[in-house]
Amino acid sequence: MQKPKVKFPYGISNIEKLVDQDYVFIDKTKYVELLEKEESYSIFLRPRRMGKSLLVSILEYYYDILEKDKFEKIFSKFYIGQNPTARANCYRVLKFDFSGIDTQTEEDTYNYFLKRIRSVMKSFMERYDLLTAQEINQIAAAGSPGELMSTFFQSLKTWKEKTGDELPIYIIIDEYDHYTNEILIRDLSEFKRSVSQDGYIRKFYEAIKIATQQGFVDRFFITGVSPITLDGLTSGFNIGKHLTGKKEFHDLMGFTEAETRSLLDLVLTDNTKEAEILTDLKNWYNGYRFNIDVPHTVYNSDMVLYFLDNFKSEQQYPSQMLDPNIMPDYGKLTKLLRVADYQNNISVLKQVLEQGFIASELIYQFNFEKPFDKTAFINLLYYLGNLTQGSKDEVTGFPKFVAPNYVIGQLFWQNYALILQEQANLEYNTDSIKDALMSCANGDIAKFFELVQQVLEGLSNRDFQRFDEKYIKAVIMSYLYHAPYYYIRTEREVSNDGYLDLEVLRHPDKNSNPMQYVMEIKYLKQSDSDKLKSTMEAAKRQLQSYLEKDRELQSLKRLKVVAVVAVKDQLYWEEL
Numbered sequence: 001m002q003k004p005k006v007k008f009p010y011g012i013s014n015i016e017k018l019v020d021q022d023y024v025f026i027d028k029t030k031y032v033e034l035l036e037k038e039e040s041y042s043i044f045l046r047p048r049r050m051g052k053s054l055l056v057s058i059l060e061y062y063y064d065i066l067e068k069d070k071f072e073k074i075f076s077k078f079y080i081g082q083n084p085t086a087r088a089n090c091y092r093v094l095k096f097d098f099s100g101i102d103t104q105t106e107e108d109t110y111n112y113f114l115k116r117i118r119s120v121m122k123s124f125m126e127r128y129d130l131l132t133a134q135e136i137n138q139i140a141a142a143g144s145p146g147e148l149m150s151t152f153f154q155s156l157k158t159w160k161e162k163t164g165d166e167l168p169i170y171i172i173i174d175e176y177d178h179y180t181n182e183i184l185i186r187d188l189s190e191f192k193r194s195v196s197q198d199g200y201i202r203k204f205y206e207a208i209k210i211a212t213q214q215g216f217v218d219r220f221f222i223t224g225v226s227p228i229t230l231d232g233l234t235s236g237f238n239i240g241k242h243l244t245g246k247k248e249f250h251d252l253m254g255f256t257e258a259e260t261r262s263l264l265d266l267v268l269t270d271n272t273k274e275a276e277i278l279t280d281l282k283n284w285y286n287g288y289r290f291n292i293d294v295p296h297t298v299y300n301s302d303m304v305l306y307f308l309d310n311f312k313s314e315q316q317y318p319s320q321m322l323d324p325n326i327m328p329d330y331g332k333l334t335k336l337l338r339v340a341d342y343q344n345n346i347s348v349l350k351q352v353l354e355q356g357f358i359a360s361e362l363i364y365q366f367n368f369e370k371p372f373d374k375t376a377f378i379n380l381l382y383y384l385g386n387l388t389q390g391s392k393d394e395v396t397g398f399p400k401f402v403a404p405n406y407v408i409g410q411l412f413w414q415n416y417a418l419i420l421q422e423q424a425n426l427e428y429n430t431d432s433i434k435d436a437l438m439s440c441a442n443g444d445i446a447k448f449f450e451l452v453q454q455v456l457e458g459l460s461n462r463d464f465q466r467f468d469e470k471y472i473k474a475v476i477m478s479y480l481y482h483a484p485y486y487y488i489r490t491e492r493e494v495s496n497d498g499y500l501d502l503e504v505l506r507h508p509d510k511n512s513n514p515m516q517y518v519m520e521i522k523y524l525k526q527s528d529s530d531k532l533k534s535t536m537e538a539a540k541r542q543l544q545s546y547l548e549k550d551r552e553l554q555s556l557k558r559l560k561v562v563a564v565v566a567v568k569d570q571l572y573w574e575e576l
Contacts, residue, residue, distance in 0.1 A: 006024055006266045006267050006312060007021065007022060007023045007024065008023065008024055008263070008305045008308050008309045008312070009023040009024065009025065009054075009305065010302070010305040010306055010309045011325075012054070013053035013054045013056075013057055014054075014057050015054065015057045015058045015061055015074060016057075016061060016070065016074055018054075019073065019074050019077075024263065024266065025078075026255060026259050026262075026263070026301075027078045027079055028051075028055070028058075028251075028252060028253075029058060029075065029078040029079045029080035029081070030079045030080065030083075031055075031249065031252045032058065032059065032062055032080045032085070033079075033080060033083065033085055034248060034249065035059075035221070035243075036085050036087060038241060038243060039241040040212075040218060040219045040220075041212065041219065041220050041239050041240045041241060042219075042220070042221050042222070042240065042241055042243055043221075043222045043223075043227070043230065043240040043241065043242050043243065043244070044221070044222075044223050044242075044243045044244055044249065044252070045223065045224055045225060045226065045227060045242070045244040045383060046223070046225070046244070046253045046254070046290070046385075047225060047288070047300075047383070047384060047385025048225060048326075048384075048385065049300065049301075049302035049303075049323075049326050050253040050254050050288075050300055050301050050302065050385075051253040051254065051301045051302075052174065052175075052223045052224075052253060053097075053174055053175070055223070055252070055253065056095070056097075056172055056174040056221075056223060059093075059170075059172055059221060060093050060095055060172060061074055061075075062075065062080065062088060062089070063087065063088065063089065063090065063091045063093055063170050064089065064091065064092070064093040065089050065090060065091060065092060065167065066127070066128070067089060068089035071084075071088065071089060090167075090168075091167070091168055091169060091170035091218065091219070092124075092128050092167055092168070092169050092170070093169075093170050093171075093172060094120070094121075094124050094169050094170070094171045094172070095120070095171075095172045095173075095174070096116070096117070096120055096171075096172070096173045096174065096176075097116075097173075097174045097175055098113070098116065098173070098174070098175050098176055098177075098178050098179055099174070099175040099178045099179075100178075101113055101116060101178070101179035103179050103182040103183055103186065106183075106187075106190050106193075106194075109179060109183060109194070110200055112179075113145060113179065113200070113201070113204075114144065114145050114148070114200075117145050117148055117149070117204070118140045118142075118148065121139065121140060121148060121149075121152055122136060122139075122140045125139070125152075130156065130159065131155055131156075131159055135155055138151075139151050139152050139155060144200055144203065145200050145201075145203060145204040146200065146202075146203025146204050146206060146207050147203075149204060149207035149208065149211075150207045150210070153207065153210070153211045153214065153216050156216055157214070157216070160216075168215075168216070168217070168218035168219075169211075169216055169217045169218065170217075170218060170219045170220070170221075171208060171217055171219075171220040171221075172220070172221050172222075173220070173221075173222045173223070173224075174223055174224075175223075175224060176222050176223065176224040176229065176230075177224040177225055177226055177228070177229040177230075178224065178225075180194065180195070180201065180228075180229040181225060181226060181228075181229075181384075184228065184339065185332060185335045185336060185338075185339060186335075188339060188340060188372065191232070192232065192368060195229060195232030195233050196232075201229070201233070202232075202233050202237070205230075205233055205237035206237065208220065208237070209237050209238075209239055212239060220240070222240060225383055225384055225385075226380060226383035226384060227242065227244075227364065227365060227366065227383065228366045228380065228383070231365045231366040231367070231368070232366070232368055242364060244290065245290055245291050245362075245364070246291070247291050247293065247294055250289075250290055250291050250294045250298070251298060253298075253301065254288055254298030254299055254300060254301050255298060255299040255301050255304055256296065256298055256299075257278075257282070257286070257296070257299070259299075260278070260281060260286075260299050260304055261274075261278060263304065263305075263308055264277060264278065264281070264308065267308060267311065267312040268315075269315055270315070280317075280508045281299065281304065281307065282299075282405075283405065283406050284303070284307075284321050284322075284405055284406045284407055284508075285299045285300050285303040285304055285307070285405055285407065286298070286299045286300075286404070286405055287388055287402075287403075287404030287405040288300065288385070288388045288404050289388050289389045289390070289404075290388075290389065291389070292362075292389050292391075292392055292399050297388070297404070300326075300385075300405075300407075302323060302326055303322070303323055303326065303407065306318070306323035306325075306326075307321070316509070316511070317508060317509035317511070318509065319509055319511060320484070321406075321407065321507075321508070321509065322407050322410070332384075333386060333411055333412070333415050334415055334418065336377075336380070336381070336384070336386075337349065337415070337419075339372065339377065339380070340371070340372035340373075340376075340377070341371075341372070341373070341374075341377075344373065344374045344377065345374075345377050346419055347374070348374060348377055348378055348381070349412060349415065349416060349419070350416070350419075350474075352387070352401070352402070352403060352412065353412055353413060353416055353474055353477075353478075354470050354471060354474045355470075356402065357390055357400040357401060357402045358378060358387075358400070358401050359393035359396060359398045359399070359400050359401070360374075360375050360378040360379070360398055360399070360401055361375055361396075361398050362379065362382075362389070362398065362399055363375065363376065363379040366379070378401055381401070382401055385404070385408070386403070386408055386411075386412070387401040387402065387403065387404070387408075388401065388402060388403075388404040389401065389402075390402040406487070409481075410481050413477055413478045413480075413481035413488075414478070414481055414482060416474070416478040417433070417478035417479055417481070417482065420455050420459065420475060420478060421455065423458070423459055424454070424455045424456075424457075424458025424459050425458055426454060426455065426458055430482070432451065433451065433479055433482050434482070435447065436448040436450070436451045436479070437479070437480070437482060437483040437486075440483070440504075440514070440515065440517070441483070441485060441486075441512075441514035441515055442514075442515065443515040443558075443560065445517065445560070445562065445573070448479070449564075449571050449573055451479060452475055452476055452479060452571060453569070453570065453571045455475055456472070456475060456566070456569035456570075456571070457569045459569070467523065467566070467568065467569070468523050469521055469522060469523040469566075471523075472521055472523050472564075472566045473490070473501060473502060473521045476502070476519075476521070476564075477490065477502070480504055483514075484507065485506065485507045485512035485514050486504050486505065486506065486507060486514065487505045487506065487507050487508055488502070488503070488504060488505075489502075489503040489505060490502055490503070494546045494549065494550045494553075495549045495550060497545055497546060497549055498542065498546070500518065500520070500546055500550075500553075501519055501520050501521045502517075502518070502519040502520075502521065503516075503517070503518055503519075504516060504517040504518075504519070505556070513558065514558070515558050515559075515560055516556055516557070516558055516559045516560070517559070517560050517561075517562055518543065518546070518553060518556075518559065518560075518561045518562070519562045519563075519564055520539040520540075520542050520543050520562075520563050520564065521539075521564045521565075521566070522535050522536075522538070522539050522563075522564070522565045522566070523565070523566045524565060524566070524567045524568075525567075525568065526567065526568040528567075529567045529568075532565060532567055532572060535565050536563055536565050536572065536574055539563035539564070539565060540563045540574065540576055543561050543563060543576055544576065547561065547576075560575055561575065561576040562574070562575050562576075563575075563576070
């Protein structure tokens with residue numbers, strides 16, 4: 001069945017453009033009403049590329065007095081247009097967007113931040129016809145961000161007393177921490193300086209705080225990724241109410257499963273494939289939970305729109321399941337690992353991958369009077385979208401933080417391979433990894449296992465005490481995740497016969513046709529090396545049993561079934 005042409009708003013963050021050009025829109029405007037009922041000063045955080053800038057655009061057009069004539073055109077079809085609140089189009093909106101600030105050096109960051117504020121404030125005063133041209137230029141010429149804001153509000157006070165104007169200001173700050181997170185990753189000490197008592201970022205927010213107390217700023221809405229920057233400001237800006245973890249706002253950003261299904265149904269021509277595609281979308285893009293008591297998770301909206309935008313014409317998966325435009329955002333894990341204590345951070349990564357989760361207290365506020373410890377790093381990864389809340393830890397009640405989906409897991413495993421190479425004193429050579437994986441794809445796994453054994457031998461002198469089956473499997477997986485034509489699955493329950501250690505399956509895009517593998521992995525200590533033969537036979541019997549009972553395994557084409565036994569740092573394998 002031919003479906004009508006659909007335009008997905010991939011990369012569109014302006015609500016007027018979205019409506020004018022008839023893009024598909026998942027209506028989240030009921031949350032505008034909920035936000036208005038909350039405290040006047042709200043902070044809402046989510047990982048990047050989940051719809052924050054579009055929400056900011058909605059708030060801007062909804063509350064701006066100069067956009068009143070567009071209200072019906074933009075909002076009439078949506079919940080908030082049919083249920084407008086008392087404050088609709090009743091503000092002067094002062095909007096800041098702090099993305100795209102050059103952070104190469106401390107001086108660059110300061111100058112670009114000041115330049116951005118000057119530009120925004122000048123445009124705001126001209127747009128609303130506030131003050132004279134001379135006064136505007138004097139304010140814009142202020143020598144620091146805090147001075148500029150303070151001078152503006154002082155001039156506004158005089159102007160209001162003269163004119164009797166009482167129209168309030170609504171401040172909206174988008175990507176409030178985009179540049180400060182870059183500073184944090186590059187230089188923790190510079191970050192602390194910028195938000196400290198005399199720091200220029202602190203002074204900027206102090207001026208806003210004072211303006212709220214003086215009645216010039218009636219409301220503000222701040223959105224970004226992590227609370228760490230605002231927490232660093234301490235008492236300089238302690239008036240915002242965090243809505244990030246509140247149940248009623250859980251689904252404000254990202255797509256629920258029902259919303260994702262509705263978008264897929266707009267373009268899917270063969271409805272018999274719906275369940276299969278939704279399963280793939282769930283594995284790759286779902287999994288984000290921002291309140292441990294919410295029973296469901298949400299999808300990354302950018303990733304879903306990227307997939308559907310590529311899928312709609314040819315009804316085929318994109319060759320890369322991870323949007324290339326989002327890759328740099330999540331690809332900063334290597335740099336994140338070097339924030340504060342590198343070894344502590346590596347231990348977090350290892351535990352997540354080898355155990356599947358790491359239990360930790362959820363931090364709502366970072367404390368800069370204490371060291372940046374393991375708990376702080378886990379929470380930083382959580383706020384950045386590299387981890388999410390899974391189930392509750394049975395003992396502590398803390399969340400078990402997990403990688404939300406295959407996309408993030410893939411980045412974790414690839415970074416783990418880099419760490420293993422370093423610890424084994426081996427050069428991280430992507431060409432050798434790719435060559436070994438290409439051999440796998442063509443049906444020869446020997447070169448791949450030789451690569452893994454090199455790493456095990458380099459690690460064994462220092463790390464053999466912690467060698468076990470789980471550790472061996474982790475090393476193997478860290479290299480398999482480098483193959484774009486494979487999808488890695490682990491610990492799938494096979495009937496009631498047990499759990500399959502490792503499945504190396506063709507990528508869901510179906511554009512490649514590599515040899516597929518199923519592996520059962522065993523480990524023996526050096527002292528038990530005489531049990532190699534019997535252990536290998538046991539692994540093969542186990543695999544044979546899985547093959548006989550599992551229909552999914554039976555349906556796989558170009559499949560090799562491999563029993564793997566590690567004796568300390570030596571690998572042995574046999575195919576069925």
